[in-house]
Amino acid sequence: MVTIKIISEKNIWDLLETIVDPEVPVLNIVDLGIVRKVDMHDGKISIIITPTYTGCPAMDVIKLDMYTKLLENGITNFEINTILSPAWTTDWMSKAGKKKLKKYGIAPPPAQQSICTPDAFQKEEAVQCPHCNSYRTILISRFGSTACKALYKCEDCREPFEYFKCH
Amino acid sequence: MLAVHQSRINYVLHLADNALIIGHRNSEWCGHGPVLEQDIAITNIALDLIGQARNFYQYAAELIGNNTTEDTLAYLRDEREFKNCLLAEQPNSDWAITILRQFFFSTYQYFFYQKLQYSNDVQLSAIAEKALKEVTYHLRWSSEWAIRLGDGTEDSHQRMIKAIDNLWMFTGELFLAVNYEKIGVNEGYGVDISLIKNDWMKKVTDAFEEATLALPPDDVWMQRGGKEGIHSEYLGHILAEMQYLQRAYPGAQW
């Protein structure tokens, strides 16, 4: 006799919370806001994810990690679908996620989405240094080591740091 | 019905090829940028564009069926099957030409995706909504650089003038619809590109003014053909390099 473990949506979310972004390993994929939905219908599980950036190379790894994690836990009847709309925004990052980022040394995106316009030489949003909390920081480059980050420098503690830019 | 379906495929491939080819061009700067931060910027932009291309190719592959994949579309089609605008394939040459090419193209993509968001094709609309956020950053970056170089030193100013001479003739094609684009507009999934020309012109005129650069006269001969597979000599070279591995070792993976 095989014992059938009842799997709840909560179990799935808990498992997904153990999967981290390979490029920012302090954040799990739920903190990051890329898991949009977990649905259960007649024992079949459907998970919907959305990429942060169109070309984010971490998405393939994340998807593979999700398959592995679910299969390791004896869950086989599932599918993972990627949707693009509505487009991911830094507003979907959890509060806990933002705290973890700061502790890790990456300035988190602002609590409220600042307006992104294409105007040249516009004033940048004030970004707080994750090391010394100073707002005397300057943008070095709007493009950083990964698609989601910009490069900054702190004028007070002189440390360079990365900023998870508003999107 | 079949012709209508083929038009949609051509339309999606045109958008994919645009993004892939200019993305590939930008990726050629990897490790060669004038300074580290800008090397990272141009390759980030390449990554975004190749990501857009992947989304369009995946959708095109779905429309085509027959085991077509994003990879077979990118790596196994020949020059005459590529439908990118001529602007996208122009060589990097120096930094000024790369910057101006990106500024012209990002301005076009910015207004284009704004409209494509309202396509009645849900997949096209979703890709546009997503890509628009990234293109906004590309446009900011490339316009700032165009202004910085134009209004910079005598040398950078001269290089921008040369870049305009080199590239202006490829901008007309951006707003001249070919058959599959006209069908797309009629069917409600495509963008009427003649309607974004004024927005594009205004953005470019404003930036040139700030950059102390003169707009070319109205009667410059405009090149065209890329969208219908008639390319400049440069596309063949890009494909030779980009497709080499899959041609020499079909199906190779790593």
Ligand SMILES: [Zn+2]
């Ligand atoms: Zn500091």
